[in-house]
Amino acid sequence: MVKYTIILLKNQRKEVLKYMCKIYAVASQKGGVAKSSKVLNLATALGMMGKKVLAVDLDPQGSLSICSGVENPDSLTHTTYSLLNAALNEDELPEQSEYIVPREKMDVIPCNITLSALLSCILQGLF
Numbered sequence: 001m002v003k004y005t006i007i008l009l010k011n012q013r014k015e016v017l018k019y020m021c022k023i024y025a026v027a028s029q030k031g032g033v034a035k036s037s038k039v040l041n042l043a044t045a046l047g048m049m050g051k052k053v054l055a056v057d058l059d060p061q062g063s064l065s066i067c068s069g070v071e072n073p074d075s076l077t078h079t080t081y082s083l084l085n086a087a088l089n090e091d092e093l094p095e096q097s098e099y100i101v102p103r104e105k106m107d108v109i110p111c112n113i114t115l116s117a118l119l120s121c122i123l124q125g126l127f
């Protein structure tokens with residue numbers, strides 16, 4: 001599994017550049033417009049080009065997780081929901097190996113239906 005590190009230390013420009021990454025977000029309120037397909041294909045293609053890719057599933061439907069080969073995302077303890085929830089509550093995050101699922105061409109942080117509850121809380125201003 002690839003280690004993903006974000007370093008934001010002053011006066012350590014070289015270290016920051018060493019770990020600099022690009023983040024692409026594919027988002028649309030509308031369903032069925034190929035968001036998941038696009039991410040899966042883009043992530044796989046970048047992985048085949050030798051890039052280190054981490055796909056972060058932020059869709060409660062979990063289609064990207066399932067299509068990436070994650071079996072039964074609903075049974076997982078650590079997902080984008082649990083990570084966001086921990087971050088919002090300022091709890092300690094688990095080890096990366098506990099929530100990043102290694103795949104052949106890319107790694108995945110899976111998502112499941114539990115994220116929809118968190119999204120509702122955020123929309124209601126509860127966080």
Ligand SMILES: Nc1ncnc2c1ncn2[C@@H]1O[C@H](COP(=O)(O)OP(=O)(O)O)[C@@H](O)[C@H]1O
Nearest residue numbers: 028030031032033034035036037038039059063
């Ligand atoms: N380029 C394409 N040509 C034809 N069908 C596509 C294409 N991209 C995606 N699809 C199909 O469209 C449907 C919706 O795609 P999906 O990626 O699940 O959308 P979303 O994530 O936006 O809900 C799926 O059945 C998918 O297989």
Ligand SMILES: [Mg+2]
Nearest residue numbers: 035036059063
């Ligand atoms: Mg989708």
